[in-house]
């Protein structure tokens with residue numbers, strides 16, 4: 285099977301799983317061990333050493349889990365959790381589909397007075413705001429809309445196989461861009477960003493990352 289038809293089979297199988305109703309309890313159970321690093325709500329942590337995975341597109345998440353499993357994307361902390369025995373195919377699809385539905389607000393909640401202390405704490409803990417990154421926002425916006433927005437979305441929210449970039453830790457994004465540019469994280473088909481990412485300068489990347497942090501409250 286060539287790469288394209290292989291990909292199509294994966295997509296076909298996957299959208300089937302997506303259409304099925306999500307068993308939230310089962311998904312949370314599968315997610316249990318992931319929380320140790322990615323946090324209770326999938327917000328990641330340690331300033332992006334652990335990326336945010338809540339709200340990310342299911343298809344992208346699923347593909348990355350497959351990439352970790354096959355070690356196409358090398359990561360020592362992630363690898364053991366993606367082994368077939370730990371995370372069978374069905375569980376991988378389910379946890380990816382569920383994570384897409386987990387919303388992390390970018391504004392502090394307003395309480396209506398009925399919430400108990402734990403509910404309030406959880407509401408506050410779910411808020412995820414990436415700190416403003418340094419750089420020329422206007423210049424970054426121009427580069428982003430010209431070179432990145434076509435795939436990652438005008439508001440940085442991505443779709444399908446194109447990951448959401450907005451609301452992700454700046455450090456993590458920078459680390460991934462560096463990995464792509466060094467050829468460590470491979471792009472395997474012609475729609476990937478490798479070409480573009482090689483053409484922009486370090487300054488332009490910095491500005492794009494600064495711009496992305498300004499999009500978090502855009503609707």
Ligand code: HEC
Pocket residue numbers: 314315317318319320321322333334335336337340345346348349359361362365366371379447459
């Ligand atoms: C021991 C810590 C650890 C555990 C447990 C863990 N991860 Fe991760 N995960 C990481 C690290 C570190 C990265 C970032 C890898 C990198 O920098 O390339 C990551 C990256 C990811 C990514 C890629 C995000 C992106 O934007 O590309 C996904 C998806 C993911 N993890 C899902 C999971 C799921 C689902 C589980 C549970 C089955 C899990 N992880 C368990 C540490 C962990």
Ligand code: HEC
Pocket residue numbers: 347428431432433434435436445446447448449452457458460461469470471474475476477480481484492
């Ligand atoms: C032609 C479509 C396309 C364009 C244009 C594009 N990207 Fe991407 N990008 C992708 C795809 C597809 C992936 C996921 C690839 C993979 O599996 O690793 C990706 C992944 C990424 C990631 C990793 C996200 C994560 O969660 O790990 C970053 C960061 C990124 N792109 C930044 C950019 C920037 C910045 C630009 C503009 C300079 C850009 N991309 C332009 C398609 C594109």
